[in-house]
Amino acid sequence: QVRLVESGGGLVQPGGSLRLACAASEFIPDDHAIGWFRQTPGKEREFVAGISWTGISTKYGDSVKDRFTINRDNLKNTVYLQMNSLKPEDTAVYYCGAHELGQVSEYVAPYVYEYAYWGQGTQVTVSS
Numbered sequence: 539q540v541r542l543v544e545s546g547g548g549l550v551q552p553g554g555s556l557r558l559a560c561a562a563s564e565f566i567p568d569d570h571a572i573g574w575f576r577q578t579p580g581k582e583r584e585f586v587a588g589i590s591w592t593g594i595s596t597k598y599g600d601s602v603k604d605r606f607t608i609n610r611d612n613l614k615n616t617v618y619l620q621m622n623s624l625k626p627e628d629t630a631v632y633y634c635g636a637h638e639l640g641q642v643s644e645y646v647a648p649y650v651y652e653y654a655y656w657g658q659g660t661q662v663t664v665s666s
Contacts, residue, residue, distance in 0.1 A: 540564070540566060540567075540636045540655045541564075542560055542563075542634050542635070542636060543560070543561050543657050543658070544558060544560050544632060544634050544657040544658065545558070545660060546558040546559050546660060547660030548661075549663045549664075550624055550663070551665070552624060552625060552626060552664055553623060555620070555622045555624065556621045557620050558574070558619040558632055558634075558660060558662070559618055560572060560618075560619075560634030560657060561614075561615060562636070565615055566591065566612065566615055567591075567638075568591045568592075569591070569638060569639045569642055570591055570636050570637065570639070571589065571590050571637045571645065571646050572617040572634060572636055572637070573587065573589075573634065573646070573648070574587045574617075574632060574633070574635075575632070575633045575634075575635060576628075576630035576631065576662075577630055577631050577633065577659075583650045584599060584630075585597075585599045585648045585649070585650075586598070586602055586606065586619070586632070587607075587608040588608065588637075588648060589608045589610055589617060589646060590643070590644045590646055591610075592644065593609060593610050593612075594644060595644040595645075595646050596608055596646065597648060602621075602628075605621065605622050605623045605624075606619060606620065606621050608620075617634060619632070621662070624664045626664050626665060627664075628662060628664050629665070630661075630662060631659040631661050631662075632659060632660050632661075633657055633658075633659045634657050635650075635653030635654075635655060635656045635657070636655040637652050637653045637654070
């Protein structure tokens with residue numbers, strides 16, 4: 539079982555940047571993709587970005603395209619989410635999840651139900 543820990547959240551002004559990190563407790567198997575989701579009270583968890591194990595394939599939610607970038611360092615067992623041009627509506631708890639595909643694949647899962655393992659989340663607040 540992959541254990542994930544998010545970090546890097548905090549308070550930032552509109553237009554600012556943050557970089558979140560999702561660190562795995564051990565080597566991430568090559569049949570695992572990693573995704574970032576976010577959630578606000580009373581709403582469903584929303585897909586933000588995802589990346590295949592190779593890092594070749596990425597996918598982004600429409601609301602963050604051209605502002606957020608996902609990448610990974612498999613030697614450090616860590617996936618990063620660089621968030622630029624932050625807006626108040628980006629305020630949420632951000633979670634990373636691991637999707638086990640069962641085979642090496644470039645598929646990046648955009649749905650919550652496809653992820654078996656989750657971190658505890660990190661709060662991002664965008665406010666002046």
